[in-house]
Amino acid sequence: MSPRPGFVLDVDRSTPPTLMWHGEGFRLERLPTGSRIVYPSEPFEPIEDADFAIRQALENPMGDSAPLSALLRAGMKLTIAFDDVSLPLPPMRAPDVRQRVIEAVLDQAAAAGVDDVVLIAALALHRRMTEPELRHALGDRIYDAFAPHGLLQQHDAEDPENLIHLGLTDQGEDVEINKRAATSDLLVYVNINLVAMDGGHKSVATGLASYKSLRHHHNVHTMQHSRSFMDQRHSELHSSNWRMGRLIAASGVKVFQIETTVNNDPFPEQFSFLAKREWEWNLRDRAAFLAVSASVNRTPERIKRNIFNSMRSPMGLTSVQAGEVEAVHAATTEQVLREQLVPVEGQADVLTMGLPYICPYNVNSVMNPILVMCLGLGYFFNMYRNKPLVREGGVVIMSHPTPWAFDPVFHPSYIDFFDQVLSDTTDPKEIETRYEESFATDPWYIHLYRTGHAYHGVHPFYMWYWGSHALAHLGRVIIVGGDSSAVHRLGFKSASTLSDALEMARDVVGPHPSITHLHNPPMLMAEVT
Amino acid sequence: MSGLSDKLSDTLADRLGDRLSDRLPRLRLPRRPSAFPWAPPNWPTSVPMPPPESRTGSDYETEWARRYGVRLARAAVLDGVIRPLVHGIIPPVVEGTDRLDGVEGSVIFAANHSSHLDTPLLLSVLPRRFRHHMVVAGAADYFFDTRLKGALFAFSLAAIPIERTKVSRRFLDLAAELLDDGWSILIYPEGGRSPDGWGQTFSAGAGYLSVRTRVPLVPIHVAGTVKALPKGTGRLRPGPTAVSLGAPITPGPGDDARRVAQRLEASVAALADEFRTDWWQARRRAAAGASPSLSGPEVSAWRRSWALPVSASRSPSATGTSGQGNGAPFSSGSGSDTPWSRR
Numbered sequence: 001m002s003p004r005p006g007f008v009l010d011v012d013r014s015t016p017p018t019l020m021w022h023g024e025g026f027r028l029e030r031l032p033t034g035s036r037i038v039y040p041s042e043p044f045e046p047i048e049d050a051d052f053a054i055r056q057a058l059e060n061p062m063g064d065s066a067p068l069s070a071l072l073r074a075g076m077k078l079t080i081a082f083d084d085v086s087l088p089l090p091p092m093r094a095p096d097v098r099q100r101v102i103e104a105v106l107d108q109a110a111a112a113g114v115d116d117v118v119l120i121a122a123l124a125l126h127r128r129m130t131e132p133e134l135r136h137a138l139g140d141r142i143y144d145a146f147a148p149h150g151l152l153q154q155h156d157a158e159d160p161e162n163l164i165h166l167g168l169t170d171q172g173e174d175v176e177i178n179k180r181a182a183t184s185d186l187l188v189y190v191n192i193n194l195v196a197m198d199g200g201h202k203s204v205a206t207g208l209a210s211y212k213s214l215r216h217h218h219n220v221h222t223m224q225h226s227r228s229f230m231d232q233r234h235s236e237l238h239s240s241n242w243r244m245g246r247l248i249a250a251s252g253v254k255v256f257q258i259e260t261t262v263n264n265d266p267f268p269e270q271f272s273f274l275a276k277r278e279w280e281w282n283l284r285d286r287a288a289f290l291a292v293s294a295s296v297n298r299t300p301e302r303i304k305r306n307i308f309n310s311m312r313s314p315m316g317l318t319s320v321q322a323g324e325v326e327a328v329h330a331a332t333t334e335q336v337l338r339e340q341l342v343p344v345e346g347q348a349d350v351l352t353m354g355l356p357y358i359c360p361y362n363v364n365s366v367m368n369p370i371l372v373m374c375l376g377l378g379y380f381f382n383m384y385r386n387k388p389l390v391r392e393g394g395v396v397i398m399s400h401p402t403p404w405a406f407d408p409v410f411h412p413s414y415i416d417f418f419d420q421v422l423s424d425t426t427d428p429k430e431i432e433t434r435y436e437e438s439f440a441t442d443p444w445y446i447h448l449y450r451t452g453h454a455y456h457g458v459h460p461f462y463m464w465y466w467g468s469h470a471l472a473h474l475g476r477v478i479i480v481g482g483d484s485s486a487v488h489r490l491g492f493k494s495a496s497t498l499s500d501a502l503e504m505a506r507d508v509v510g511p512h513p514s515i516t517h518l519h520n521p522p523m524l525m526a527e528v529t
Numbered sequence: 530m531s532g533l534s535d536k537l538s539d540t541l542a543d544r545l546g547d548r549l550s551d552r553l554p555r556l557r558l559p560r561r562p563s564a565f566p567w568a569p570p571n572w573p574t575s576v577p578m579p580p581p582e583s584r585t586g587s588d589y590e591t592e593w594a595r596r597y598g599v600r601l602a603r604a605a606v607l608d609g610v611i612r613p614l615v616h617g618i619i620p621p622v623v624e625g626t627d628r629l630d631g632v633e634g635s636v637i638f639a640a641n642h643s644s645h646l647d648t649p650l651l652l653s654v655l656p657r658r659f660r661h662h663m664v665v666a667g668a669a670d671y672f673f674d675t676r677l678k679g680a681l682f683a684f685s686l687a688a689i690p691i692e693r694t695k696v697s698r699r700f701l702d703l704a705a706e707l708l709d710d711g712w713s714i715l716i717y718p719e720g721g722r723s724p725d726g727w728g729q730t731f732s733a734g735a736g737y738l739s740v741r742t743r744v745p746l747v748p749i750h751v752a753g754t755v756k757a758l759p760k761g762t763g764r765l766r767p768g769p770t771a772v773s774l775g776a777p778i779t780p781g782p783g784d785d786a787r788r789v790a791q792r793l794e795a796s797v798a799a800l801a802d803e804f805r806t807d808w809w810q811a812r813r814r815a816a817a818g819a820s821p822s823l824s825g826p827e828v829s830a831w832r833r834s835w836a837l838p839v840s841a842s843r844s845p846s847a848t849g850t851s852g853q854g855n856g857a858p859f860s861s862g863s864g865s866d867t868p869w870s871r872r
Contacts, residue, residue: 009573009575009576010573010575011573012573012574012575014571014572014573014574015571015573016565016570016571016573017565017566028565028566278565278570279570279571279572279573279576280570281565281566281569281570283569286565286566286567286569289566290566290567
């Protein structure tokens, strides 16, 4: 049976309470009659023989690319770059798609007699992956064959020796990327597309770039002019990356792009109730919900976090395409949107959403308040095409515990950003002007980024910019059930219950607001007309 | 003064009460147990309700009943309880098991059907290599109309649901898969128990299954069970029974389901004749196409009942032309023999 598409439910008295994520927990909330809930589609069936599909894609490339086997030859310099730990979410069950694809590529490279092969994790300014994370993404066979010889590298955006400036785009944007990748005879990029923003030229132009290059599109102006950055047609982020990608190609860097999509099936069987429509919960779902909720409420935070972080997603491969970047990405985006797009009529005064425990930047760590803002106002708010789900001047209500907690190893600059910058101002433009450079060039943060597992010093700024379009668009942001001091530091309002939050929203949008709830998981993208 | 002491004692009592209530475990009542998620959710009125997924009748899932543990339990029940009861209450005489000697792998057993005792009887007397690896096609509307009954018969008889009125794809697919996996099938081509003790027309289902899977069809004739427990009564009357197995019918390349079904019916009729007379007479009549019909004479109801064989015991003087029923003599299509003799 084909999966049922997403749809909009009009809430009436018969509608059961709606499940909302609340960090490492859940809330069942009864939305007011007349509200709407946007439900995602059911997950697509995964490809039965993923390895066969990958081999087929490599031999039947898209665009003007030759098959991979024809591009490989003895004596060549081959670099294989791959997406880092921020994808997919949650991490998928082994074998990871990257492992399957890279093993297929390496099989062909070995057959062609290619000796000079280097693998690079395309981190951009993200933290370096740990050995277990690399082993999970690539598998032990690849890790043990490459890492001991220094042939499994992690991109270092602060290593001047291993960066190369390829020129300026017609908009004056610096294009500076990883030298090994740029000077290889062939750069194979292996990607996982979870949302429409991922992939395409962004893979190389962002994933393998330096701060000097990234700052041209990771800034407040770009974000506020990307409506949304999930919609390629109206995304300045996309346009900038495409300009850079084309310059990279024009500079003679031969990229063979391999893009994969996975289905919208993020959580294992025990948590299947998360992705089910509440009125379809059977006895087992209800028992699972009650049991999980009761356990979560009685478990200490750290243990609870470890349990959730150890969860592996059963998501399966739904498509794989390879070849020339733009042709590949067009097919990939079409596949992602086919599964995620849900038509919605009209905007609402209030948009509600439950935020989970994970986002691309806190894998295996705590979701700090800045990342809560980024996930809600950066990612979820931007999951639209045409116009946002909430009207200009409207209110977003997010449910998340928002603890005043940071991971000092992964997010050291976030701590200072939260203490020093947000205590002064929450205005993205002002933050960018007054503070960005000092954090971006701080030698201590750079040292931690290059040698430890820390996000780059400028990363919390980018997270804040990620939500800048929403901040400019909204009249108020309310967090339900959050740590009130942390919420206030973010510049948002804090509410104990959803009813209180709705009451507070009425002060901004009037006494009879229209309400839309974004149901998650799985993910969806609203086509708002 | 007394007021002061009252006040003091009240205060002490309050304090003591508070302390006690702090120390005693608090009774935690479930949070609104009648509400979701404790209770099932409502179905929103704006969402069309899909037709309920049927889990009974021909949709009943019986896969669990063929797992090894369940098979083991069923074998214990069959050999430890059902077989002794069958041999004690309706002692069977079995003939023709030697006809299965050369048969390997799965077979489709097809028998006439006149009583609920037929299945336990056959499961008790068929060779061990078949009876512990066999499913029984049971009427979906009768044995699987509730999940409880479905579970009971799936466990005790390894029953699988079959529709009486049509040959469903679901049944055929499942049956073909089971035959392919080495299971044998017991099927009643008449589609249900005889209402009056006489046979009914055989449907083509068993023949179709045999043609499709090229699995041999073994005709079986059962006698005596209708006397012990006829349709419509709940009273068991102990008495002898008889089971005759015929030679396997293997569909040839040009055979169609209807032709195989006709051969099957003729074989069962010949077995019935053989049971009442002897092998040689039955063979001669079968060769001449003159085996007495299983469905009895087309006369009034009481005369059909009157003409029924009275016992499953074989008479030493049985000749096939000897005794008649208590009523007027009946003749088969050829008019020469009178096979519906009462003994």
